Amino acid sequence: MKKENAYVTIGELGEYIGQEVALAGWVVTLRSSGKILFLVLRDGTGICQGVLEKTAEHDALFDSLSHLGQESSIEMKGVVRVESRAPGGYELAVSGGRVIGESRDFPITPKEHGIDFLLRQRHLWLRSSRQTAIMRIRDTVTFAIREFFHNREFKLVDTPIFAPSVGEGASTLFEVDYFGQPVYLAQTGQLYLESAAMALRKVYCFGPTFRAEKSKTRRHLTEFWMVEPEVAFIDLDGLLELAEDFICSIVGKVLEKNRSDLELLGRDIGKLEKVQKPFARVTYSEAVEILHGSRAEKLLRVEYSQLEKLIAELEAELEASTQQQATVTKAWQKDKLGARIIEIRDQLAEARESLKNIPLHLELAKGFNWGKDLGGSDETIISKLHERPVFVTHYPRMTKAFYMRQDRANEQVVENFDLLAPEGVGEIIGGSVREEELDRLLARMKEEGLATEPYEWYLDLRRYGSVPHGGFGLGIERTLGWICGLKHIREAIAFPRMMGKVYP
Ligand code: 4AD
Ligand code: MG
Numbered sequence: 001m002k003k004e005n006a007y008v009t010i011g012e013l014g015e016y017i018g019q020e021v022a023l024a025g026w027v028v029t030l031r032s033s034g035k036i037l038f039l040v041l042r043d044g045t046g047i048c049q050g051v052l053e054k055t056a057e058h059d060a061l062f063d064s065l066s067h068l069g070q071e072s073s074i075e076m077k078g079v080v081r082v083e084s085r086a087p088g089g090y091e092l093a094v095s096g097g098r099v100i101g102e103s104r105d106f107p108i109t110p111k112e113h114g115i116d117f118l119l120r121q122r123h124l125w126l127r128s129s130r131q132t133a134i135m136r137i138r139d140t141v142t143f144a145i146r147e148f149f150h151n152r153e154f155k156l157v158d159t160p161i162f163a164p165s166v167g168e169g170a171s172t173l174f175e176v177d178y179f180g181q182p183v184y185l186a187q188t189g190q191l192y193l194e195s196a197a198m199a200l201r202k203v204y205c206f207g208p209t210f211r212a213e214k215s216k217t218r219r220h221l222t223e224f225w226m227v228e229p230e231v232a233f234i235d236l237d238g239l240l241e242l243a244e245d246f247i248c249s250i251v252g253k254v255l256e257k258n259r260s261d262l263e264l265l266g267r268d269i270g271k272l273e274k275v276q277k278p279f280a281r282v283t284y285s286e287a288v289e290i291l292h293g294s295r296a297e298k299l300l301r302v303e304y305s306q307l308e309k310l311i312a313e314l315e316a317e318l319e320a321s322t323q324q325q326a327t328v329t330k331a332w333q334k335d336k337l338g339a340r341i342i343e344i345r346d347q348l349a350e351a352r353e354s355l356k357n358i359p360l361h362l363e364l365a366k367g368f369n370w371g372k373d374l375g376g377s378d379e380t381i382i383s384k385l386h387e388r389p390v391f392v393t394h395y396p397r398m399t400k401a402f403y404m405r406q407d408r409a410n411e412q413v414v415e416n417f418d419l420l421a422p423e424g425v426g427e428i429i430g431g432s433v434r435e436e437e438l439d440r441l442l443a444r445m446k447e448e449g450l451a452t453e454p455y456e457w458y459l460d461l462r463r464y465g466s467v468p469h470g471g472f473g474l475g476i477e478r479t480l481g482w483i484c485g486l487k488h489i490r491e492a493i494a495f496p497r498m499m500g501k502v503y504p
Pocket of ligand 1: 187188211219222224226228427431472473475476
């Protein structure tokens, strides 16, 4: 590997057993018995424990290191030895080192913190082992996406962020002042990508996307990354096959490269290994029947009783821990119990909230009428009834964007699909065949009350050699949230943007 400096990284230590190396990184923990110092260092590639004895020779070094605070940056030299009990499997017999940058009272301690606090400390929170695991997996996902399309001869086309017209729905537009003219931040690259597909046949774009989502949910950000392929001469079956191969290849790459990260996150890897072709395909109308049916009801009832049991267990543990905390004498015992109490309270709040929502979800499912768009709780139910991702196709025309192709056999529905990830995650992909006939497209725009003028360029694609074509968009954060088993997608991006949250 090409090096940018003289330091060996922790990830490479296996190649240096028995040799003296210099590491550079940040202090995770320090423990000193007065005679011997254990210092756990992280350097962005792994963690390594350094051991330093207080000898006459190392007296000054011992003193300078043993007073360091968490996250101080240091250089540490020593001989590498195999130590199966050490985190990472190697240990450094420290013989030299120096402080690079001190850190005092690092705000994020190994104790538990609330989510609002952590989000305000996001610039520092990123250093934690969970967050670095998520970022490493995100890197794998991004690379796997580019590789997948590159290997299939798709060409990357970067679409604009300043857009003069609505892409996906007028209610979530971010307006910006473009030299006195109002324009919007891109909600999708799709319409531009359709032009490019007429030039290059198979194309994709991959970039940030903006939606003024005014609801606070676990699945919505106001700025998220979306990858969108678009293909000329493709039909709905072709699109489903493409999406299926795409998801399997992304999940496969993560399983290959990030097993230890998934383990660190506590992800049930077996569930990801089940992500194999073929995925189930249900139509929207079938999905409505599922929502009305007994399987959905049973699922919710089972969940209700499981939650009741969990709540009772957590309440009992909370009481026991609180009593124990009052009697223990050592500070570290009090801290440990305190951390667990915060955790239990969070879990309890969440479980009570879910319990409260179940009757509502049941009511929504039972009362679901054909013609409505599937809501978050409806998607959750359908997704939970499947072990693999599931395609829902042929939604009512009126719930979907104007550009979707009407099914010629049933004009009430369109040739579209959403891909719902399993385990209750819900939609991670939305896509469709595009309406290729000018007259039908114009009629749909009229139905939606859209002025044609801003879309003249888009309509030109139907005037000059129109062909059947289609594509889809996959949200990176939702996909990553599913793969990593995150409860909320805010941890799936380095600096999340949500309503009311833009700092740091
Ligand atoms: O279903 P959507 O709105 O589809 C489109 O934008 C199409 N133009 C795509 C296409 O056909 N080329 O969004 C696609 C995906 C969703 O399935 C979801 O994964 C993600 O984008 N997404 C969001 N992710 C996070 N926060 C939000 N507010 C999101 N809105 C959509
Ligand atoms: Mg959608």
